[in-house]
Amino acid sequence: MVQFLYLIENEAIKLSKRRRFLLVNLIVIVLIALFAYGQKLADEQLFARVGTTQWKPVIRQQIYDLQNRQKSLYIPEERKKTYQVQVQQLQYELDHDINPLAPGSAAFVRIFMNLSISLLLPLIVVTLAADLISSEWGEGTIKALLTRPIARWKILLSKLLTLLLYVSLLLMTIGVLATGIGSLFFGWGGWDMPVATGFQVINGQLDTSQVMNIPQWQFIMESYGLGFVVAMSIGLVTCAVSIIVRNTAATMGILLAAVIAGNILSRLASSWVAVKYLFSVNLGLTGYLSGQLPPIAGMSLPFSIGVLAVWSLLALVVSFVVFMHRDILA
Numbered sequence: 001m002v003q004f005l006y007l008i009e010n011e012a013i014k015l016s017k018r019r020r021f022l023l024v025n026l027i028v029i030v031l032i033a034l035f036a037y038g039q040k041l042a043d044e045q046l047f048a049r050v051g052t053t054q055w056k057p058v059i060r061q062q063i064y065d066l067q068n069r070q071k072s073l074y075i076p077e078e079r080k081k082t083y084q085v086q087v088q089q090l091q092y093e094l095d096h097d098i099n100p101l102a103p104g105s106a107a108f109v110r111i112f113m114n115l116s117i118s119l120l121l122p123l124i125v126v127t128l129a130a131d132l133i134s135s136e137w138g139e140g141t142i143k144a145l146l147t148r149p150i151a152r153w154k155i156l157l158s159k160l161l162t163l164l165l166y167v168s169l170l171l172m173t174i175g176v177l178a179t180g181i182g183s184l185f186f187g188w189g190g191w192d193m194p195v196a197t198g199f200q201v202i203n204g205q206l207d208t209s210q211v212m213n214i215p216q217w218q219f220i221m222e223s224y225g226l227g228f229v230v231a232m233s234i235g236l237v238t239c240a241v242s243i244i245v246r247n248t249a250a251t252m253g254i255l256l257a258a259v260i261a262g263n264i265l266s267r268l269a270s271s272w273v274a275v276k277y278l279f280s281v282n283l284g285l286t287g288y289l290s291g292q293l294p295p296i297a298g299m300s301l302p303f304s305i306g307v308l309a310v311w312s313l314l315a316l317v318v319s320f321v322v323f324m325h326r327d328i329l330a
Contacts, residue, residue: 008158012165018135024127025173031120032177035112036185043101055101059094063087085293088206093196098213104190106216108182109175113223118284121174121227122234122259128166129235130251132159133323134242156323160239160316167231171224195219199291206291219289226285233308234259237279240315243322259283266295273298279311 047053050061066083069075075083093100101107113121133156194213199206234255242251262280265272275281276296282304284295294300 008161008165012162018131020127020131024124024170028124028174029177029181032112032174032181035115036108036181039108039111040185043103055099056094058101059090063090063094066090082293085201085206085291089196089199089291092199092206092208092211096196096213098194098196102190102193103186104193105179105182105186105188106190106193106220108186109178110195110216110220110223112178112182113174113220113227114286114290116174117223117227117230117286119259119263121231122280122283123256124170125167125231125234126238126252126255126259128170129163129238130242130255131248132163132242133239134246134248134251152324153320156320160236160319163235163239164232167228167235171228171231175220175224191215191217197222197289197291201291201293222289223286226289229305229308230283230285233279233312234283236312236315236319240318240322243319272296276303277307279308282307 046058046061050058052058066087070080070083070087090100092098193216195216196211196213197219198210198212199208200210201207238251238255241254242248245251245254258278258280262278262283265275265278266281266284273296276299281295282299284292285301285304288294288301288304
């Protein structure tokens, strides 16, 4: 047991000393700051255009703008359905006196995770996980590692547990930084503000029969929990690919292409039903909490979590089978 804990400690030290780890943290800080500034600027422009800082007139203006977009002849029908759901949701919040524009760091923390979970967060995890195993071949340390009197499965398990540790640390870092930077731009507060969740989309119409109001801090915890599921799934798939190709750059290229392709396919190939079984199409889990229209018909929160779980399990099986039988001289 002591030897296994030493393996985990050794892997954590190696990862923390890599320049890529420090670079990722700097990128997260810059992106959060830029997003906060952009959000602040957009809010000010919206309030200036409406001519008031009262939230209800602003919501009515947003509803009016979305309804006008639906009338455009140049917008695809799928996009019009999305606008229709947004109109219905905004109208529900307006009717039930729920302010979706309430200022405060809590709202910024929630919005940042909702916007980053399907692209930014996976890309960050890929950047970290791609180097976790394939670097051993690139640096030539794999022979020294596998010739130790330690079972191979323990070595791989220590790396995967290190990945678990750093994914957890990454989400905590994002939450803390978003809270701190958000407080500078929007002020502290909003943690107990009610947020409506439980929206369902049935036949293109918003179903509010299961909607309930929860405190924003609880909504944030659920969002970051779903972010953890996404991050670990991406991390496990990345590790499996890195074991197969044994090259950090190739691993990053494959996974980055897969993540970006998933975002594109969910928008441009929504009528292709088979696409919903790709892991990269099921990354936007927080959209289900806020009642967004599923990217592909038939998708739901349990379905997307199930798809990610299957891909994660397959990645684990492939990782252990290949790593246990890999010839270190090949």
